[in-house]
Amino acid sequence: MSAPLVLGPLVLGIESSCDETAVALVRADRRILAQRIASQDEAHRPFGGVVPELAARAHADRLAPMIEAVLAEAGIALNDVDAIAGTAGPGLIGGVMVGLVTAKALAYAANKPLIAVNHLEGHALSPRLAEASLAFPYLLLLVSGGHCQLLGVEGVGRYRRLATTIDDAVGEAFDKSAKVLGLGFPGGPALERTARGGNPARFALPRPLVGSVDPHFSFAGLKSAVLRARAGIAEASTQDISDLAASFQQAATDCLVDRTARAILAFPQATALVVAGGVAANQTIRGALSTLAGAHGLPFVAPPLWLCTDNAAMIAWAGQERLALGDIDDLHAPARPRWPLDPHAEAARGAGVKA
Secondary structure (H helix, E strand, C coil): CCCCCCCCCEEEEEECCCCEEEEEEEECCCCEEEEEEEECHHHHHHHCCCCHHHHHHHHHHHHHHHHHHHHHHHCCCHHHCCEEEEEEECCCHHHHHHHHHHHHHHHHHHCCCEEEEEHHHHHHHHHHHHCCCCCCCEEEEEECCCCEEEEEEEECCEEEEEEEECCCCHHHHHHHHHHHCCCCCCHHHHHHHHHCCCCCCCCCCCCCCCCCCCCCECCHHHHHHHHHHHHCCCCCCHHHHHHHHHHHHHHHHHHHHHHHHHHHHHCCCCCCEEEECHHHHCHHHHHHHHHHHHHCCCCEECCCHHHHCCCCHHHHHHHHHHHHCCCCECCCCCCCCCCCCCCCCCCCCCCHHHC
């Protein structure tokens, strides 16, 4: 007689930290039973960026029917779930509160454990959802709209910050440069598409901190240089815009590669070089980091593109990792607009509050 199939715990994840409303059911064996992601791009496009109040209202309207749809698709009831994981920060506080309160209500109603997940930890652990063989410790480049960090990921809940941005995150620089170039919203993907037809060597843009002994990132100067370059072209052609987009993308990539190379030397115990976060979907950046990892004899791990952007599967998976350690929260867990992965890291000079 064959042994019974052990499926492992089932976690319901909720994500609402910015402008994606997402729900997912993930088992401990990494199977995603069902998930939903609702974008708010159309609602925010007229404003050229995310409007926090609109985002929070959309989360409130969408979450309940999305949870019902995910449970129905998986063919299970809420009582069949073993734990509820909800993003508790960092992010736009209105949206975070909507998602976390919903998670708390479900946990209370079904008498299930609550796991208040750090959104950044969701990104940090997401490569382990996609790649079962990825072992701790690994070096992580975490690049998203609001964060740009290099972290030594030593285990669940154990993160050593090696570098952070001293001003803008690279995702912010992508979005703001796209706005300057008139590429629309969301800016990062639009700029990447535009750059494909451009000459990355045409505009001599700066590479802030490249070659510096300072471990951190800086993108404010690069963003300002794009603004000046655009202002210097009276009537920009489509090719001008493509060339400037490509030049920006190459400069940003060079900065990321240089800073990551320095971190590889500072964290020699790394089993792999890993990239995660929304900007990790950029193919130019992925290719350059893969080459860097190979030059240092490290495996390169990047989640599939859909797992790079905000989603609930990564929140459910972070919940799985914490549940396995018995790390659960009570119903008083707070919603946090800021929540560093390494609270003991020294403050970076400049605007290091984004650490």
